[in-house]
Amino acid sequence: MTRTLRSDGRLPLHVRVGDDLVDRIAAGEWSPRTPLPPERSLAEEYGISVGTMRKVLSDLVAAGRLVREQGRGTYVRRADFSTSFLRFLRHGDPSGPLPTGHVLERTVTTAEAPVAEALDLPSGAPIVRLHRERRLGDRVLALEDIALPADRFAPLADLPVEDFADLLYPQYEELCAQTVTTASEVMTITTATADEARALGVDRDAPLVRIERLARDVRGDALEHRISRTPAADFTYRMEIQ
């Protein structure tokens, strides 16, 4: 009757149940729109007490994997798209108009070694590549080069380039049923190549902020590799340290 856990029985129950829930979310059993069952039902399903199930769920909330709302339910968390690095740019007020996205080039190709490694794919695996600009009005704020595993993102191989949205993550969710939950970024300062300088409207060798991002799903599997470049002069980053 109670759900069987396959993980190491020496681990605490709340850890094993949490891992199992993450697997089920990754398998698509629940999405950001369909709530998980109430904690009482889940506790019964796993044959554990409500108190323990509450610990499982609040740990997953702390880990950024779920969101709970009193009276409504427990939902799979989607990445907050405003955490994009673009919110660190200085243009206008942060509550102002959203920068637009423009895919200039989309190719289906095979992954070079570094990108394949980042995405945890065999070298030469098929990927969808997007070259993209973010703009505010006429002004180009950033250049982006995006790589996606072709098997998970097949619908994007045929999508007309003008149909790509300003925000890609909601589109990944709608068209490809892939939800971005977390990401790691590495930021460095570089100087503009001739092409970058032309596209961004800055001098050759002007300092750029370069951000390499790896976006992941609930289970931590790599979904998207993205390199963004933006003029350093426009950049401010705030962080809270503990």
Add this chain to the structure above:
Amino acid sequence: MTRTLRSDGRLPLHVRVGDDLVDRIAAGEWSPRTPLPPERSLAEEYGISVGTMRKVLSDLVAAGRLVREQGRGTYVRRADFSTSFLRFLRHGDPSGPLPTGHVLERTVTTAEAPVAEALDLPSGAPIVRLHRERRLGDRVLALEDIALPADRFAPLADLPVEDFADLLYPQYEELCAQTVTTASEVMTITTATADEARALGVDRDAPLVRIERLARDVRGDALEHRISRTPAADFTYRMEIQ
């Protein structure tokens, strides 16, 4: 018998008890070296159940204010000094030798408006100013300008400049009983002035990373204002996004 809480009685018990504990930590009742009483004693002291006290304590752990170790006790958390932005510099391996710190100038003066505001002091309040270099061997990695409220940091006004340590936060704790718990930083990219270029050994107008940090104690009160500058070419920053 049970400790009286002064905060708004409509708030949940675990919040009120948590606030009270933070006040007691800020008042110096416990330090990173003297453990808090065991959860059972604390629960009794406040007249609440152990389960509720456990929630209070684990919330404070999640907020970065306490550290718990099974079998040992519950301690006030100190800032992990390795979270300093210097760990983001590319020189050598991160586990290599620690950069040294050299106070070039120490003055006791009054706070200018922006610094006073950041430190939440009245304009013109007395502060201790430090101008400092961080070096690895002969090489200057970063310049720092530090401002500290003179009342809380009186012992530093007389300390010979050569007695300042490589890491200041442990010294704040030992000499001034001030523990840094959290900080916020704002990072921007600037270009080197003539003085900065000379001190850092880069070209005039070379890109610099400028980090403005405000360090706080458990209660969130401002302890230290610090502006650091380091050559942008040396800088890498990794972040995990949720």
Add this chain to the structure above:
DNA sequence: AAGTGGTCTAGACCACTGA
């Protein structure tokens, strides 16, 4: 062995959301 935090249970009752 004594003392600490960690796991887990089995409830009662409250606060909020939506139909």
Add this chain to the structure above:
DNA sequence: CAGTGGTCTAGACCACTTT
């Protein structure tokens, strides 16, 4: 009003650290 998560209790027992 039914159904959801949030608060709080009162325990038992386990795992780890220190003496």
